Amino acid sequence: MAANEPHDSAPSGSRGTARPAPTDPQPADHGLVLSGARAVLPTGVVENARISVEGTRIAAAANENAQVIDLTGHWLLPGFVDIHNHGGGGASFSSGTAEQVLTGVRTHRAHGTTTLVVSTVTDDMDILTRQAGLLSELAEQGEIAGIHFEGPFISPCRKGAHSEALLRHPDPAEVRKLVDAARGHAKMVTLATELPGGIESVRLLAEHGVIAAVGHTDATYEQTVAAIDAGATVATHLYNAMPQIGHRAPGPITALLEDERVTVELINDGTHLHPAALQLAFHHAGPDRVAFITDAMDAAGSGDGRFLLGPLEVDVTDGVARLVDGGAIAGSTLTLDRALRRAVTVDRLPVEHAVAALSANPARLLGLYDRVGSLEPGKDADLLVLDADFTLKGVMRKGTWVVAPELA
Numbered sequence: 166m167a168a169n170e171p172h173d174s175a176p177s178g179s180r181g182t183a184r185p186a187p188t189d190p191q192p193a194d195h196g197l198v199l200s201g202a203r204a205v206l207p208t209g210v211v212e213n214a215r216i217s218v219e220g221t222r223i224a225a226a227a228n229e230n231a232q233v234i235d236l237t238g239h240w241l242l243p244g245f246v247d248i249h250n251h252g253g254g255g256a257s258f259s260s261g262t263a264e265q266v267l268t269g270v271r272t273h274r275a276h277g278t279t280t281l282v283v284s285t286v287t288d289d290m291d292i293l294t295r296q297a298g299l300l301s302e303l304a305e306q307g308e309i310a311g312i313h314f315e316g317p318f319i320s321p322c323r324k325g326a327h328s329e330a331l332l333r334h335p336d337p338a339e340v341r342k343l344v345d346a347a348r349g350h351a352k353m354v355t356l357a358t359e360l361p362g363g364i365e366s367v368r369l370l371a372e373h374g375v376i377a378a379v380g381h382t383d384a385t386y387e388q389t390v391a392a393i394d395a396g397a398t399v400a401t402h403l404y405n406a407m408p409q410i411g412h413r414a415p416g417p418i419t420a421l422l423e424d425e426r427v428t429v430e431l432i433n434d435g436t437h438l439h440p441a442a443l444q445l446a447f448h449h450a451g452p453d454r455v456a457f458i459t460d461a462m463d464a465a466g467s468g469d470g471r472f473l474l475g476p477l478e479v480d481v482t483d484g485v486a487r488l489v490d491g492g493a494i495a496g497s498t499l500t501l502d503r504a505l506r507r508a509v510t511v512d513r514l515p516v517e518h519a520v521a522a523l524s525a526n527p528a529r530l531l532g533l534y535d536r537v538g539s540l541e542p543g544k545d546a547d548l549l550v551l552d553a554d555f556t557l558k559g560v561m562r563k564g565t566w567v568v569a570p571e572l573a
Contacts, residue, residue: 196231197564202241202550205520207539214241218546221564225542234570236550242520243539244279244547244562245501246527248353248456249313249402249430251284251474252463253500258283259475260292261463263299270308271567272466273459276500279547279562280310280528280537282352284460286475287316287327290339297346304350310531311352314343315401318366319381320357325406326488326495327381328476335366344375351375352531355401358392359384371396376530378430381406382417389420393427399530402460403429403446405437405494422449428530430458431522433507434499436485440512452518456527457504462486462496502549502557509555 204214254272380401528538559570
């Protein structure tokens, strides 16, 4: 959960109206053809594309009786993959019941996130392990793609929107306790790797196939290089909650950007990052090493008001979430359809680069690219329909319309 000093914030980007997640998704007929759209494929943007769906999968070809939907004038994209998300629809992934967590999942699904790793925030270890058990059941049901533990193994100097009283050093035994509680569904742990036990914990995570992410850290450049060499492969919300770049002390940002083994998370909401910082990350990391995330808290899709983030109170005003105590930014109210629209209309990124950051890159990071992340035959039929202005019109997940396209 990212945070900046209050005076570092920028005005929020435009906020789309969140539609309620449907409780009864409408299935697509078997033998469906989506025709005429501009599709973003692994080879690039293809005009007048033709994508076939059979059952839950994208098919190489359609049968002659397939239903055809004309998407002329629209975009067709792969479903989004979010690897860092704390909640939505008024529900917290850190403390909610199974039904409340599903409310948050469905909220983001209605905004195009068809693959979601849910994130927790710092709390008591017993609470975190208990929640990990609940979340692992949802992973086993296929509702979520896994669990990301952000905290409690982070630096008090860069705690952001985490309770300082509950922080602790990354003791490998306690890190292992969280991983075990997730029953094989722990996907990522964010660590301040410079703390005692940090490097050993990175090695432990790597050995167990769990992503070690450098974040909420006060590490030097040299300490960050050591963490990457030990197996860390992700920068948690790059730039936020870490020392900034200095010409004599380049810090963690430089180390994370320059190493080809690292994927960098970016929160593209217009508040957490200046557009020039986003461009800097794409320039140095390249379009294959950036993953757009929401870092959303439960206010995403719920409007303004007062919310809880773990044990901390948060006020959301004009879509920007800040701690009641101190005013630091407390995550975001972002959804990934807004991140895409901002990337192509404000940041002027090539559409294929923005889509890679929202789909293919995080899917590869999770080891799921054989199933999701691109529009290719044999993969899950997770796809999005957008109009010419990149406003989301339809969401399909595994061949079922979560949001049926509203076409003029």
